[in-house]
Amino acid sequence: MLTPSEQWTWHYCPNKDRLLLNIDDSVQFTSELTGTMLNQKVVHQPFSIEEAEAFWRIQDVLQVMVSDETARLEYSLHALANRFRQLSAHKSWYFATQRQQDIGAYQLVQLQGKDLITALVIASDLECIECLLLASGESLAGKALAHCSVIRVLRNRAQLLEVDVDLARSA
Structure with a gap:
């Protein structure tokens, strides 16, 4: 490593x-x-x-x-x-609305398009989050989304993925 x-x-x-x-x-x-x-x-x-x-x-x-x-x-x-990366407009219409959650950086989420796509939140502000896609998938509009791409969406488009993470390591 x-x-x-x-x-x-x-x-x-x-x-x-x-x-x-x-x-x-x-x-x-x-x-x-x-x-x-x-x-x-x-x-x-x-x-x-x-x-x-x-x-x-x-x-x-x-x-x-x-x-x-x-x-x-x-x-x-x-x-x-x-x-x-320059700040971009959100692409929230690509995904179904979820219930509003408190989502911050370095959390795993799922985005529901035609496919369920797992993503890592890499930045957040009051209204939106930026997500690094961990898998390829298709949006509600049929747009192909590649893994490792970053997409900005409204907070209510992501659902937290519940996983147990031990943050024991530090720099």
Whole structure:
């Protein structure tokens, strides 16, 4: 398992038109974020303590659902890259209305489209949550939604997934 380090650095690569995370000289994570999706063009930004703490929280939450270490790493890095994403409009009409719940970051939820899609909440505000999809699925309107994509929805479109998570690890 890779361990977060201040040696990890975020940067935008214009040649690939992607946000990248340099992990070491031979390993690089390529996010799905293109230059037009970014809120800033990152030149060289070291991985922060807050990101390391979030990385371990995400790992702990995902461990109950995702047994593959490589998949957990991929989901974690996609979730962390989201802080560089421009705020987008919510796509709440993609999903059925659920009962209102108090949902915060790093919780697992389910979104009901034509398919039931499990997601990780990676950001929240008063009205909406941003969810990293942990599986592909189809929206109510028939739109195909890919795993690892991020979607912003109103809070009443998500249902908490009840799982027992031990958050014993810290950065």
